[in-house]
Amino acid sequence: MLGCVLTETFQAGPATLHFERHGRGPALVLIHGLSGSSRWWRRNVPALAEAHEVYVLDLAGYGRAWRQPALGVQEAAQLVAAWLDDRDLTGVTLIGHSMGGQISLRVAALRPGRVERLVLACASGLLTSTPTRAALNLPRAVLVGRPSFVPRIVADALRAGPRNLWRSASDLLSDSVQDLLPQIRIPTLVIWGGRDALVPAELGRALAAAIPGAEYHEISRAGHVVMVDAPGTFNRLVLGFLQRHGLT
Template identity: 65%
Template sequence: MVTGVSSGVFQRAGVRLHHRVWGEGPPVVLVHGLSGSGRWWRRNVPALQRRHTVYVLDLSGYGAARRQRALGVREAAALISDWLEDTDLRGVSLVGHSMGGHICVHVAARCPDRLDNLVLVCASGLLSTSAYRVALQLPRALITGRKRFVPRILTDALRAGPLNLWRNARDLLRDSVQDLLPLIRARTLVIWGERDALVPVELGAVLAHSIPGARFEVIPRAGHVVMVDAPAAFNAALLAFLEAVPADGEVLT
């Protein structure tokens, strides 16, 4: 079990953003998805913290912030952007999973000068379907992922509560990031699980193609929670991207 070396709470307009911090070095910010929590990154933090300061967020309505109402993707992006400004974090590598990736696209659009890298992991933002149809895919998503992680998924979902989950599901399906993608200035990696049953890998390819200079990587035999299903492959791909020397002409902030 990974234990954070420090923790904090940022508050704005009565809404709180919880975070835990590990390591030292250039900042990496991890943003979980719908029904998740910061615990979903526990297989990734040890690899990252060796060379980076890792900030693991709990979004309003989830994890340590579960007693609050969930924010819409744009509201959550505004809160994270305010936190980045308040802490004066610069040269940030922003990593978001699923709904968290959706939120991170909005953060990248709001404060491009604070981001060096953007990593979108099985991100929503281009889904065009109904909350009902997404719900129908949940059983398949559970069986295509790591079975030992199912209790954590169910526990975090129960803690968030059905009302928060429903509100966020409806909100993210109504919000498209298509128009923002060509404007992203950060170096971008789009990473997907080959067996993602919730956000099809084909949407990952479209997402990457729509962002200038973005790289697209698919992890074999992994499902929607790719950083849990294949942590070694995910960590290797993420670290290789974060620590690579940018090539001539690569998009930078």
Template identity: 70%
Template sequence: MRFLEFRARGATLRYDVTGQGAPVVLIHGLSGSRHWWRHNLPALSAAHRVYVLELAGYGQARRHRALGVRASAALIAAWLDHLDLRQVTLIGHSMGGHIALHVAAERPERVRHLVLACASGLLQGRLSRMALRLPRAALTGRLTFVPRILADAIRSGPRNLWRSSSDLLKDSVQDLLPNLTARTLVIWGARDALVPVALGRLLAAAIPGARYAEIPQAGHVVMVDAPERFNTLVLDFLREGEQVPA
């Protein structure tokens, strides 16, 4: 797959586009890539124009230095401006959800819907403690996806993973949440061993009007563990939003 590129301030964002309709932007999480959305892309692109991002330091952009969550958000915000995308739905997983929160705060006039899947925005603590959760987090999810997780982590490399992990644990979105204007859906895997369910409930409670959905038997990579349920929740949420004035 040949990705398109957007460059600004010395940083590069890679993306692919498929489908037609209102824009949906998919932002992967730590050590992720476009492959993490392969069970969701067909359903979403059947009704929407879907932009699949690969962040600097990950996937096809693995040779780049990873950016922090705020720098990544600023780059995505500039990309939205460059393409003049409006009425956007941001769907972010884990670190991608963390980044999406900052983008929604920076560009409220462009972001209409926000879907946060096991987002890391309220996650705090020591990096070593989070690292200890990773094996359990992998084993509580779909085991057939573990090779993809490992392959993408190896491609990203320890330096990029360390930079991103350290940065997201230092950054809190707490002060942003009360002022968000995007319609928000928070989706969590009930078996998430990396970002606890309690943080998902707190996140939803702190965002005005946010809806919360928990998927039993799903772990941290909720859109892979329960793709049909995830897709249904997202598409129903977006269809309902079409009835709400912008």
């Protein structure tokens, strides 16, 4: 469990980013997905923060930053990149879930001198659909996930509101990262839930295959929120990847 943690803010233009800090060591930055918040990482932060300084973000329009319009994927990436500059963070590992993974790919392209490793968890970016069609998969996605997490999903979605959810969904579905992937030349770990009903595992395998040297791991019984459905396995995979690539 996490204790009381001070939330800090960063503003660039009209957009505000909220973030928490945990632990000390090399920087890990955790970026949630569509309808998510910093709370989606609560089963992961304690393990990761034992040897790292973990930053957990609330993107504009979500979590503690809900009182503002959500940004598009590329705008959100620019905000995160500006925040990395402001804190002068280097040697960073970005860990992004779903839309957060898509944003992480964009940030890595914007700040190659700061981002040195990527972890992409059920990342969007290759999904071809419409917001309406994608929404039809939500009930099945919820059913195959961890039942105790459903109230958090609902609470965060209600807090973000339908306008932000629609804006984010429409933008991420129009922002393909296909052409960007071959340019990613940093160590990359791709983790997927074998039962992901929102971004199917075949897209995860295609994503990993398109990134030079990327590792791919599929957790068979996990759904879309893989770091919640299988936190122990997820944490072990991430920590093992970091150790293999120079971080203890």
